[in-house]
Amino acid sequence: MIRMAGFSPTIGRIAGIEIELHWSFLLLLLFVLILSLYTFVLFVILFICVLLHELSHSITSQHYKIKVKKIVLLPIGGISVMDLDTVKPNQEFNIALAGPIASFVIGAAFLLLIPFSPLGMIRQTVVFTAEINLLLGVFNIMPGFPLDGGRVFRAYLERKRQYLEATKITVKVSNIVLALFVIGTIIFAIYATGYSLVSREFLVFYDIFIVMFLYSGSQAELQSAYVKTYASDLRVKDALSRNFLLVDKNSRLPAIYKKILKSRTSILLFRDGPAVKIVRLPQKLPFMHDAKTKELMSRPISQFGTKIAVIKYREKLVKALENMQQENSSIAAVTDGKRIIGVILSQHADSIIALHISRKKGANNAM
Ligand SMILES: [Zn+2]
Numbered sequence: 001m002i003r004m005a006g007f008s009p010t011i012g013r014i015a016g017i018e019i020e021l022h023w024s025f026l027l028l029l030l031f032v033l034i035l036s037l038y039t040f041v042l043f044v045i046l047f048i049c050v051l052l053h054e055l056s057h058s059i060t061s062q063h064y065k066i067k068v069k070k071i072v073l074l075p076i077g078g079i080s081v082m083d084l085d086t087v088k089p090n091q092e093f094n095i096a097l098a099g100p101i102a103s104f105v106i107g108a109a110f111l112l113l114i115p116f117s118p119l120g121m122i123r124q125t126v127v128f129t130a131e132i133n134l135l136l137g138v139f140n141i142m143p144g145f146p147l148d149g150g151r152v153f154r155a156y157l158e159r160k161r162q163y164l165e166a167t168k169i170t171v172k173v174s175n176i177v178l179a180l181f182v183i184g185t186i187i188f189a190i191y192a193t194g195y196s197l198v199s200r201e202f203l204v205f206y207d208i209f210i211v212m213f214l215y216s217g218s219q220a221e222l223q224s225a226y227v228k229t230y231a232s233d234l235r236v237k238d239a240l241s242r243n244f245l246l247v248d249k250n251s252r253l254p255a256i257y258k259k260i261l262k263s264r265t266s267i268l269l270f271r272d273g274p275a276v277k278i279v280r281l282p283q284k285l286p287f288m289h290d291a292k293t294k295e296l297m298s299r300p301i302s303q304f305g306t307k308i309a310v311i312k313y314r315e316k317l318v319k320a321l322e323n324m325q326q327e328n329s330s331i332a333a334v335t336d337g338k339r340i341i342g343v344i345l346s347q348h349a350d351s352i353i354a355l356h357i358s359r360k361k362g363a364n365n366a367m
Contacts, residue, residue, distance in 0.1 A: 010070075017058055018070035019051070024209070025073055038121070042128055047073065049106065049133050053140070054078035056102035057148075060095045069326065074213075079146075081326065089158040096151035100141040107133030144174035146217030167225035174218040181211060227318055230360040231353045234317040236334055239349040240342040244269055247279070249302035256281070256301055267343055269308075269333055270301060276333040276340065277305030308332055313341060321349055 009026070012019045025047070032039040050073050057080045058068040066087055072079045087095070110130035117126045143153040150170050157166035185207040189200065244267040245259060251270075256279065260266060268279040279301055309332040311320045321344075324332050330346045 014055065015058070015062070017068045020070055020072045022072050022074045042125070045125070045129055046132055049103065049129070049136060050074070050078050052106060053099045053103050053136055054080050056098040057095055058082075060098040064091045064095070066091070066095070089155040093152055093155035096148040096155065099148050100137045103133045103137035103140065107131075107137060142177050143170070144177035144214060144218060145170060145221040146214070150174055150218070150221070162229075164225050164229045167222060171218050171222045174214065178211060178214055178218075181207070181214070185211075226357050226361075227353060230357045231318055232316065234353065234356055235313070236311055236315045236317050236320050236344060237313040239317055239344055239352045240313065240334055241345060241348060242342045243267060244340075244343045246270065246340060247301060249277075249300060249305070251301045252299070253281075253297045253301070267331070268301075269340060269343070270305060271340075272302060272305060272307075275307050276310050277302075278308050278331060279304050280306050310335055311344065312337065317344075317349060317353065320344060321346060321353075 010018055010020050029040070029043055029047075032043050051071070054071045054073070058071065061068050061080070061082050064087070067083045069081045069083070072081070082095075107130050110126055110133065113126050114123065114130065117123045140147050141149040141152070143149040145151075145154075150173075153173065154166045154170040157169055161169075185204060188207075189204050243265045245263050245265055247256060247259065247268050247270050249270040249272055256268065260268070269276055270279065271277075281304060282296060309324055309327055309329050311323070311332050311334055313334050313336055320332065324330070324344070324346055332344045333340050334342045334344055
C-alpha cells in the first residue's frame with residue numbers, strides 16, 4: 001500500500017529500512033508512462049539500480065551498527081537517512097564508497113552480458129542497464145557534496161584535518177564540480193545539434209535540477225558541519241519555551257477559547273494515552289448560532305488533536321531538531337521524564353542555534 005508522507009510516498013520496507021520515492025521520481029515515472037511503455041520499463045530498471053546502490057550503502061552502515069532510518073529514491077541517486085552522529089571517518093569512507101562500487105560492479109556485469117544477448121530490444125535493455133549503472137557510479141563518485149564522492153573526499157581529508165576544515169575544503173571542491181557541470185550543460189545546449197529539440201531541452205532541465213540539488217546539498221552540508229562543531233553543547237532546555245497550556249482532552253471549545261484569552265498562548269496540548277497532542281482549532285467558525293457551530297462547540301477537544309513528538313529536556317538540541325525534521329513536525333513537547341515542562345518550536349530553536357554559532361565563531365576568530 002502506498003502511504004503519502006508529504007510528497008514522498010513510502011513504497012515498502014527492506015531489512016527494516018523504509019523506502020520512499022521522491023516526488024520528482026514519481027513525476028518522471030508518470031511522465032514517461034505517457035510517452036511509451038518501453039521508456040517506462042527503462043525507468044523501472046533505473047529505479048531498481050538506484051535502490052541497489054542505496055542498499056549497498058545501508059548494508060555497509062548496518063555492518064558498522066549504524067542505524068538506517070529510510071532511503072529516499074531520486075532519479076539521480078538516492079538519499080539514505082542514517083544516524084551518522086557517531087560515525088568514524090574511515091567508516092564513512094567505506095559507507096560512501098559502497099554505493100558507487102555496487103553501481104560499477106552491476107554496470108560491468110551487464111557490459112559483459114552485451115555480446116551474449118540477442119539483438120533488438122533485449123540487447124538494447126542490457127546496454128541501457130550497463131550504461132545507467134556506470135553513469136550512476138561516475139556521477140556519484142564526483143568529489144562534491146552531497147554526492148558519495150564528496151563524503152569519501154572529506155573522510156580522506158579528515159585523516160589530517162578537523163571535521164569542519166575538511167568540510168570547508170570539500171565544499172570548495174563541490175563548487176568547482178558545480179561550475180564544470182554548468183559549463184558542460186551550456187556547451188551541450190549550444191552544440192548538441194544531433195539530439196531532437198525535446199530531448200535536448202529535457203536534458204537541460206534535468207541538469208538545472210541536478211545543479212540546484214547539488215548546490216543546496218553542499219550548503220546544507222556546510223551548515224550542518226558548523227552546527228556539529230559549534231552547537232553540539234546545546235541541550236533541549238536551552239531552547240525551551242514555557243508558553244503553552246496543558247488542557248484536559250475532554251474540555252469543550254468554549255472553555256478552551258476562554259483559556260486562550262486569559263493566557264495569551266495559542267499552543268494548547270493534551271495527553272491522549274501515551275501520546276501528546278496539540279489542539280488545532282477549527283480555522284473558521286460558521287455563524288455563531290448556526291447548528292454546525294453548536295455541534296462543533298459540543299465536541300471534546302480530543303477531536304481536534306494532532307500528535308507531536310515528545311523529547312527529554314536533557315537531550316541534545318541538534319539531535320532533537322533532526323528527529324523533529326524527520327517527522328515533519330515543527331513543534332515538540334518537552335518532558336522531564338514525567339511532566340510536560342515546555343515546548344520546542346523548530347523556528348525558535350534554529351535561531352538560538354544560529355546565535356550560538358555566531359557567538360562561538362566570533363570568539364574563535366578573536367583568538
Ligand atoms: Zn550513493
